[in-house]
Each structure stands twice: as C-alpha cells, then as structure tokens.
Amino acid sequence: MRIITGKARGCRLKTPKGEATRPTADRIKESLFNILGRRVEEACVLDLFAGTGALGLEALSRGAASALFVDERTTPLIEENAAKTRLSARAEIVRGDALRVLARLGALGRSFDLIFCDPPYQRGFWEKALSSVDREGLLAPDGCMIVEHGTDEEELPALKELRCVREESYGKTTRLRFFVRTAKG
Template identity: 65%
Template sequence: MRIITGTARGCRLKTPKGQDTRPTADRVKESLFNILGAMVSGRHVLDIFAGTGNLGLEALSRGAASAVFVDQATSSLIRENAIHTRLLSSAEIYGGDVFARLSQLSAAQRSFDLIFCDPPYHKGLWQRALRVFDTTDLLAHDGILVVEHGADETVLPPLSGLVCVENRRYGHTTQLSFFQWQSYREEDDA
C-alpha cells in the first residue's frame, strides 16, 4: 500500500501485523480520489476506522489542510505512517472508541469538509456511523461523506438529512457510497 500522488507520492505505508484488517485497495483508492478530484485541496478531513491512515494521508498528500484520524487499535501505526510521509504536522491522531471520539468532536463543535468512514465489513458499523453523522454537524454543510462497505451491504439506515448521491461497486467485495446534506443538494440544484 502506498500514497498514489501529491507531496508523499510513492511512500509505502506500514500495515498492522496479525490483525484482521482490510486496507482500501490501491485501485479503489485511486478511483475514489479521481471522483473527488479538486474537492480535496484545502479541505478539513476526518478519517474514522482509519486503519493505516491510508485515506486521510492520501488526502493530505493531495493538499488537504488537515486530517483527524480515529482508530481504536492502530493510532500508533497511523502516527508512524504520518511521520514516514512527512504529514504529521497536519494530522491529529486519536485512539479509543470511534463513537466516543465522534461524540467528543461533535461536542467541541468540530466540522469536516470530507469524511472517510471505512469500518470492518458486516458489523453494522457503517450504518451506525451514518446515523451519527445524520444527527450531528460533524459533516460541513457543503461536505462529502464517503463510506466504504461490503458489496452485499445495501440496506441504509433511516436518514433525515443525509442523502446518498453516488454509489460505486468494485468487484464482489467493496462499494463506495457518497453522502451529502439534502439541503445542500437542493441549494445546488436551484
């Protein structure tokens, strides 16, 4: 696994040993960042269930202003990867329970332009995270939430403000769903 482009282009990222992890494949990551394009530059990023920090570090390498990483088990690995890619100065890295950290970030009135949510598949975590984002202001009004989930995980939880604006499948294992605020979409369409 490596950073594809930007200031840290070609840097290889360390991966956890002996853990049941599923890092985002380079081809899926490349497709994701091709979709996002120039929307990454200058943005404030949140990367939850961050694993190696792959997505947030790629965003920083491509010009994102800052990134907050949250993962219960791999915060020290994310720090190593941020140091290796020379992106640590733009990163905040937290361990502990992801949902407790989301509650703290919300209470601190933090808001993010771009959120990556890549939890383990088939545990209901992406649906739970969607409900949190739907009921807080963590996603900026014009922000984009990208959720990576299993190709067979298609049931969305009830949402009152967020809408899925795009969905892409990658083989038989992975899909990316893109969410924005319905109110922003309506303004954009007007």
C-alpha cells in the same frame, strides 16, 4: 500500499500483520480520489476506522488542510505512517471508539469537509457511524462523506440531513457510497 500522488507520492505505508485491519486497495483509493478531484484541496478531513491512515494521508498528500484520524487499535501505526510521509504536522491522531469520538466531536461543534468511513465489514459499524454523523451535524454544508462497506450490506439507516448521491462497486466485495447534506430551504 502506497501514497498515489501529491507531496508524499510513492511513499510506502506500513500495514499491520494479520487480517484484523483491511486496508483500502490502491485501485479503489485511486478511483475514490479521482471522483473527489479538487474537493480534497484545503479540506478538513475526518478518517474514521483509520487503520493504516491511508485515506487521510492520501488526502493530506493531495493538499487537504488537516486530517483527524480515529482508530481504536492502530494509532501507533498511523503515527508511524504520518511521520514516514512527512505529513504529521497536519495530522491529529485519536485513539478511541469511533462512535464515541463522533459524539464528542459533535459536542465540540466540529465539522468536516470530507469524512472517510471504512470500518470492518458485516458488523453494522458504517450504519452507526453514518447515523451519528447525520445526528451530530459533523458534515460541513458542502462536504462529502464516503462510506466503504461490503456489497451485500444494502440497508441504509434513516437519515435526516444526509443523502446518498453516488454508489460505486468494486469487484464482488466492496461498495463506496457518497453522502452529502441535503439543502435547507
């Protein structure tokens, strides 16, 4: 696993031992960032269920202004990878349950231009996180939330402000969904 492009291009990231964390494959990450294009530049990023921090660190390497990483177990690993890539100055790392952190961020009035959500598959976490982002108003008006989940996880929760604008499948196991805020008018 490595940073694909930008200031930290080619830097290899440390990954945890075992199968508790499933990092996003480099080919999926490359496709994701090709889709996002210049939208990453100067973005305020939230990386939920951050694992190794690969998505948020890739965004920082490509010019994002800041990234908030949230994970319950891997914060020391994220800190190590942020230091290794020399991107620590723009990284904020929070250890905690992602759903509880989302509620705190909403109470603080925070919003993000890009939100990456890559939880463990088959546990209902992505649906709960998506609903929470929708309810708390955490996605900036021109922002995009990208959710990675299993291809067999079809059900979308009821959403008030967010809508799915794009879906991409990768092999038999992985799907990305892109959400934006609906226009108020």
